[in-house]
Amino acid sequence: MSYPEPTARSPRLWVDIVGSIRGVPRDYTKGAIGRAVILAAIPMVLEMSMQSLFAVVDVFFVARLGPEAVAILGLSDSLLALVFSVAIGLCMGATAMVARRIGEGSPEGAAVAAVQALLTGLVLSVLMSLAGVVWATDLLQLLGATPELASNGRLFAAIMLGGNLTVMWLFLINAIFRGAGDAAVAMRSLWLANLINIALDPILIFGWGPVPALGLEGAAIATTLGRAIGIAYQFRQLSSGHGRIVIRWSQVVPNVGVIVRLLRVSGIGVLQYLVSTASFLGLVRILAPFGDTALAGYTIAIRIIIFILLPAWGMGNAAATLVGQNLGAGNPNRAEHSVWFTARCNAGFLGSVGVLLIIFAESIVALFTTDISVAAIAVDCLGIVSYSYAFWAFGLVTVQAFNGSSDTTTPTWINFFVFWVVQLPVAWGLSGPLGWGPAGVFWAIAGSQTLLALVGGAAFRRGGWRNREI
Numbered sequence: 001m002s003y004p005e006p007t008a009r010s011p012r013l014w015v016d017i018v019g020s021i022r023g024v025p026r027d028y029t030k031g032a033i034g035r036a037v038i039l040a041a042i043p044m045v046l047e048m049s050m051q052s053l054f055a056v057v058d059v060f061f062v063a064r065l066g067p068e069a070v071a072i073l074g075l076s077d078s079l080l081a082l083v084f085s086v087a088i089g090l091c092m093g094a095t096a097m098v099a100r101r102i103g104e105g106s107p108e109g110a111a112v113a114a115v116q117a118l119l120t121g122l123v124l125s126v127l128m129s130l131a132g133v134v135w136a137t138d139l140l141q142l143l144g145a146t147p148e149l150a151s152n153g154r155l156f157a158a159i160m161l162g163g164n165l166t167v168m169w170l171f172l173i174n175a176i177f178r179g180a181g182d183a184a185v186a187m188r189s190l191w192l193a194n195l196i197n198i199a200l201d202p203i204l205i206f207g208w209g210p211v212p213a214l215g216l217e218g219a220a221i222a223t224t225l226g227r228a229i230g231i232a233y234q235f236r237q238l239s240s241g242h243g244r245i246v247i248r249w250s251q252v253v254p255n256v257g258v259i260v261r262l263l264r265v266s267g268i269g270v271l272q273y274l275v276s277t278a279s280f281l282g283l284v285r286i287l288a289p290f291g292d293t294a295l296a297g298y299t300i301a302i303r304i305i306i307f308i309l310l311p312a313w314g315m316g317n318a319a320a321t322l323v324g325q326n327l328g329a330g331n332p333n334r335a336e337h338s339v340w341f342t343a344r345c346n347a348g349f350l351g352s353v354g355v356l357l358i359i360f361a362e363s364i365v366a367l368f369t370t371d372i373s374v375a376a377i378a379v380d381c382l383g384i385v386s387y388s389y390a391f392w393a394f395g396l397v398t399v400q401a402f403n404g405s406s407d408t409t410t411p412t413w414i415n416f417f418v419f420w421v422v423q424l425p426v427a428w429g430l431s432g433p434l435g436w437g438p439a440g441v442f443w444a445i446a447g448s449q450t451l452l453a454l455v456g457g458a459a460f461r462r463g464g465w466r467n468r469e470i
Contacts, residue, residue: 033337037345040321045314046187053194058219059303061201063368067296069216070374072153074299075143076160078284083128083164084171085277089270090121091175092403093262095317096324098179098245099404103328107180107245114176114238115251116258120266121172125165132161143281144288159220166227173234178321180245185237193230197222265406272403272412279419283441286427294438297377300368304378305385308353309392315346316396320404323465327405332466339401339460346393354389357382381442388446395453398460405465414455423448 062069094117101110132139136158140150170193174186203211204218214221238247287294319342326335357364365378399411423444430440 033334033341036322037318037338037342040181040318045311045318053198053307056303056307057194057198057201058223059300060368061205062216062219063300065205065216067292067369067371067374068149068152070296070299070369071145071149071292072140072156072216073219074295074302075140075145075149075284076153076157077299077302078143078281079132079139079157080160080164080167081277081280082274083125083161083167085273086124086128086270087121087168087171088273089268089408090117090124090168090262090266091171092269092272092320092408093117093264093266093406094172095175095179095320096265096404096406097258097262098176099181099321099324100328100406102180102244103325110180110245111247112251112255112258113262114245115247116255116262117172117176117266118169119252119254120259120262121168122165125168128164129162132164133158136161144285149292153216156216156220159217159224163220163224163228166224166231169231170227170234173231173238176238176245177234178317179324181321181325182244185234189230189234189237192233193226195226196229197226200225265408268408268412269403272408272415275412275415276419279415279424282424283427283445286424286431287438287441290431290438293371293373294377296369296371297374298381298438298441300365300374301378301381301385304357304364304368304382308350308357308389309396312346312350312393312396313400315342315349315393316400318342319397320400323401323404324406327466335401335405336463336466339397343394343397343457346397347390350393351390354386357386357389361386377438380439384439384442385446385449388449391450391453395449395456398453398456401460402456402465407465410459410464411456414452414459418448418452418455422451 059070059073062073094114097113097117098110101107101113137150137154140153140157141147145153170189174189177186200222201219202208204214204222205216206218207213238245240246284295284298287298319339322338322342323335326332326338361379361382362375365375365382369375369378399414402408402411426447427441427444430436430444431438432440434440436443
């Protein structure tokens with residue numbers, strides 16, 4: 001079955017695009033697939049673009065404090081990535097359940113699923129906060145930080161990990177909005193959070209008027225406050241009664257049956273991202289013996305890479321929503337066509353960006369650091385990893401498509417094979433025994449993302465995700 005694609009001559013396309021950005025509700029289970037993908041993806045891409053600003057804004061200002069501060073930022077980011085893994089795993093379940101209920105025409109059921117996801121996230125976040133505050137120094141040393149570096153970075157890591165509820169709920173509520181088809185609200189919440197972070201970062205890091213210079217810790221406070229204000233906006237929208245999903249106080253009670261279903265879907269999703277995140281922790285551990293300069297250069301490069309990747313992740317989120325809603329509407333063929341169309345668009349976009357990054361890597365890195373040694377590492381990382389961008393984009397869509405169907409097991413096994421069986425051993429072998437140094441780690445990242453796209457695409461084509469129940 002084929003579906004018509006939107007054309008430049010379509011008189012309503014630009015009207016629909018504006019409506020998508022404004023948050024006008026739309027049924028993605030009908031009409032031209034290309035148009036549905038574009039309209040679902042635009043607010044999600046803009047949302048993730050705002051999320052990616054957190055990555056570059058902090059490192060832009062923190063780099064002014066020196067390589068040690070950037071190294072602490074990178075190590076703490078690696079720890080916070082564990083929180084992101086749990087949050088993203090829960091997001092998979094939340095998006096899949098909400099999208100399926102919306103596709104079935106049950107906004108009340110979608111609201112119940114949303115509340116249970118938020119309650120589950122709250123409990124998990126409190127546990128992680130306690131662990132992060134109490135063992136911040138030990139966790140930094142576990143990643144390879146020297147005792148002095150771990151001591152200097154303890155407070156920053158404790159603030160970021162202690163305030164992880166802002167990460168958890170910001171991600172979860174946006175996943176709920178995306179599943180409901182209200183991606184524009186998710187986009188606006190991150191715009192607000194980023195504006196607060198951008199305004200507070202220089203004030204709290206370097207001081208301004210009566211506000212003292214808090215240094216590295218100021219960046220942690222600014223980021224946490226920005227996310228908290230974004231969450232306040234999200235809750236206002238959830239309770240306003242104007243969106244496709246509305247939460248009422250009467251629903252804020254534990255529902256064991258829904259929580260069990262959520263954990264059944266999300267549990268494997270959490271494991272899926274813990275597998276990939278833990279592998280990146282392993283990469284940091286492999287890089288740590290090369291010193292603060294290597295860690296600082298890697299941190300700057302990875303922040304730039306994430307800045308580019310997160311909009312592409314938005315395309316993956318759009319695919320997940322389309323898969324969930326179309327399966328709920330009983331149309332798996334439309335779901336599959338949506339994924340392949342989205343994957344091709346994403347690969348073309350990110351592949352083009354990768355070429356530009358290879359050409360202009362030195363100029364881009366120069367915006368973040370004037371340290372020649374740190375810049376050299378960052379340029380190497382940015383240039384090498386950019387070769388895999390087109391494949392990375394394709395893999396993002398196919399893996400997220402599995403998650404949108406509630407099949408979180410398949411991508412978990414794919415991640416385990418690609419990142420643990422292939423990436424970590426290759427990174428260790430190239431950087432150490434073969435003497436490639438940090439560049440060996442960067443080539444391992446590029447190679448593993450290429451392999452992920454190939455394996456993920458082949459697995460998705462088999463079609464087992466079509467018959468998943470939730």
